[in-house]
Amino acid sequence: DAGVIQSPRHEVTEMGQEVTLRCKPISGHNSLFWYRQTMMRGLELLIYFNNNVPIDDSGMPEDRFSAKMPNASFSTLKIQPSEPRDSAVYFCASSVFRLAGDAYEQYFGPGTRLTVT
Amino acid sequence: AQTVTQSQPEMSVQEAETVTLSCTYDTSESDYYLFWYKQPPSRQMILVIRQEAYKQQNATENRFSVNFQKAAKSFSLKISDSQLGDAAMYFCAYKSNFGNEKLTFGTGTRLTIIP
Numbered sequence: 333d334a335g336v337i338q339s340p341r342h343e344v345t346e347m348g349q350e351v352t353l354r355c356k357p358i359s360g361h362n363s364l365f366w367y368r369q370t371m372m373r374g375l376e377l378l379i380y381f382n383n384n385v386p387i388d389d390s391g392m393p394e395d396r397f398s399a400k401m402p403n404a405s406f407s408t409l410k411i412q413p414s415e416p417r418d419s420a421v422y423f424c425a426s427s428v429f430r431l432a433g434d435a436y437e438q439y440f441g442p443g444t445r446l447t448v449t
Numbered sequence: 450a451q452t453v454t455q456s457q458p459e460m461s462v463q464e465a466e467t468v469t470l471s472c473t474y475d476t477s478e479s480d481y482y483l484f485w486y487k488q489p490p491s492r493q494m495i496l497v498i499r500q501e502a503y504k505q506q507n508a509t510e511n512r513f514s515v516n517f518q519k520a521a522k523s524f525s526l527k528i529s530d531s532q533l534g535d536a537a538m539y540f541c542a543y544k545s546n547f548g549n550e551k552l553t554f555g556t557g558t559r560l561t562i563i564p
Contacts, residue, residue, distance in 0.1 A: 363550055375540065375554040388551060421492065429550060438552060440494035 334358075336441035338424050344447045350412040353444045356405055357426030365425040365438060366399055366409050375423075381407065382429055414448045421445050451476045451543050455555035462531045463563050469516075470526045470558045472541030480546040483517070483524045488557070489537040497539070500524065502546070528560075536562045 337356040345351055357364050365380040368391075379389040381401045392399070396415070401407040411418055425438040452475045462468035474483070485497040500508045500517050507515050512532075516525045528535055541555040 365551065367552075374556045375552075377551040377553075380551055382550070388549060391551075423494065425494075427550070437496050437499070443492050445492075 336424055336426050336439055338422075338441035338444050340444060341442060342445050342447075344449065345414055346449055347415055348413045349448075350410065351414045351418075351446060351448075353409040353422050353424075353446070355407045355409070355424030355441060357407070357424070358439055359405070361426035361428050361439070362404065363427045363429040363438075364401060364407050365423075365427075366407070367423040367425065367440075369421040369423060369443070370419075378409070378422075411446075414446075416448045419446055419448050451478070451481075451545065451553050453541050453543050453553055453555035455541055455558050457558045458556070459559045459561070461561040461563055462528075464531055464533060466531055467527060467529045468531055468560065470528075470539050470541075470560065472524045472526070472555055474522050474524065474541070474543050474555075476522070476543065476545075478545055478547060482544040482546065483515075484542040484544070484552065485513070485515070485524075485526045486540045486542060486554075487535075487537045488540065489534075494540075498526070531562050533562050533564065536560060 339354045363382050366378040369375045378391045379399045384401045399409045421443045423443045424441045427436045427438045454473045481502045483500045487495045487497050498510045498513050512529045514527045538557045540557045542552040
């Protein structure tokens with residue numbers, strides 16, 4: 333089992349550039365989550381999908397952020413244009429969702445450390 | 450909205466001793482799940498232990514156990530026989546049992562193990 337795969341592991345970009353973060357969930361998992369970790373705000377959910385459909389995107393900070401899940405094995409988080417305050421570690425996590433309220437584990441990827449200069 | 454509070458930014462413990470990390474939460478819901486996640490320097494988030502709110506019995510996983518006090522909305526983690534590999538950030542997290550699958554995290558406690 334390869335676990336949740338994220339790429340790139342590190343990204344350094346200049347303000348104003350487009351950034352795309354990628355995630356491959358664990359095979360068979362049907363829920364996918366994007367979290368952001370910063371010193372100021374800690375770990376916070378940006379968006380999550382269930383069966384490729386966005387369920388809760390209330391954590392997406394603004395229109396510069398967008399996320400897609402075109403199929404069960406791939407998701408992207410895009411920031412356009414990027415700003416220095418977007419610098420953070422972005423985690424993708426996946427899980428198996430069967431019933432509302434199910435006790436389950438979210439498996440996290442290794443994260444992408446984004447630095448916007 | 451639910452909130453999770455970890456009031457100890459840093460803790461330290463002597464190797465082989467026992468340490469307790471505190472977590473409190475605020476919710477109006479009666480059914481939910483609570484978790485402790487560990488984040489070592491590698492940055493990987495690892496589930497340590499989970500607790501279902503409807504269960505009165507405290508969860509245990511080897512050297513890790515919780516003290517779940519539902520009325521007090523308290524969920525502390527006890528690590529027994531601390532080992533050098535336990536050094537990490539520890540996050541308490543809440544998940545509703547009413548449809549939203551997201552985890553709400555506390556701010557974390559950095560645990561240092563003293564050899």
